[in-house]
Amino acid sequence: MKNSLSFALAVLMLHAFSFAPLAHETSKEKAKRAMLAAEVKAGVASIGTGKSARVRVRLNDKTEYHGYIVETANDHFVVADARTGATAPIAYHEVKGIKGNNLSTGTKVGIGVAIAAALAVVIGIVKARGRDDDRPESPCRLSGVTTPCPPGCVCTQ
Numbered sequence: 001m002k003n004s005l006s007f008a009l010a011v012l013m014l015h016a017f018s019f020a021p022l023a024h025e026t027s028k029e030k031a032k033r034a035m036l037a038a039e040v041k042a043g044v045a046s047i048g049t050g051k052s053a054r055v056r057v058r059l060n061d062k063t064e065y066h067g068y069i070v071e072t073a074n075d076h077f078v079v080a081d082a083r084t085g086a087t088a089p090i091a092y093h094e095v096k097g098i099k100g101n102n103l104s105t106g107t108k109v110g111i112g113v114a115i116a117a118a119l120a121v122v123i124g125i126v127k128a129r130g131r132d133d134d135r136p137e138s139p140c141r142l143s144g145v146t147t148p149c150p151p152g153c154v155c156t157q
Contacts, residue, residue, distance in 0.1 A: 033093055034093070036093075036095070037093040038092075040092045040095045040098055041092045043098055044069060044072055044092075045072065046100075047100040048069070049068075049069045049070060049071060049072060050068065050069075051068050051082075052068070053068050053100070054067070054068045054082070054100065055067065055068065055069055055099065055100050056098070056099045057079060057090060057095060057097075057098050058095070058096050058097045058098070059090070059096055060095075060096045061094075065079045065081075065088055066081070066082065067081045067082045068080055068082060070087055075091060075092065076089050076090055076092060077089075077090055077092070078090070
């Protein structure tokens with residue numbers, strides 16, 4: 001009896017000590033996950049909501065969602081599929097990675113201004129090339145000429 005009690009106590013002690021590093025690892029892992037969840041929450045807040053807030057979300061279980069963010073909450077956000085409209089609530093701590101495919105308002109305005117400026121330059125160049133008012137009259141454009149036509153020109157009577 002004494003022998004088996006000693007053996008059981010040794011097994012229990014060995015078992016308890018083997019889980020000590022594992023418990024320490026999970027607290028580090030929890031802290032890391034909490035930090036990642038806070039980063040994801042900040043990223044989702046910067047992307048915003050609506051059909052222009054397009055995202056690609058990859059979860060820890062390797063599930064992927066493509067669509068746009070419909071709503072955000074304190075502990076989760078909701079992604080709607082762009083084609084079907086089906087929604088999926090996603091907890092921040094479940095997210096492994098997220099990519100937003102939208103542009104900020106400032107970027108959109110900058111692109112619009114650049115396009116308008118390029119268009120204005122092209123229109124200016126086309127108008128400058130098409131002007132005949134600034135060019136001197138050529139002898140080849142004479143009509144009703146009574147004198148002989150200059151060489152290389154076609155004159156009409």
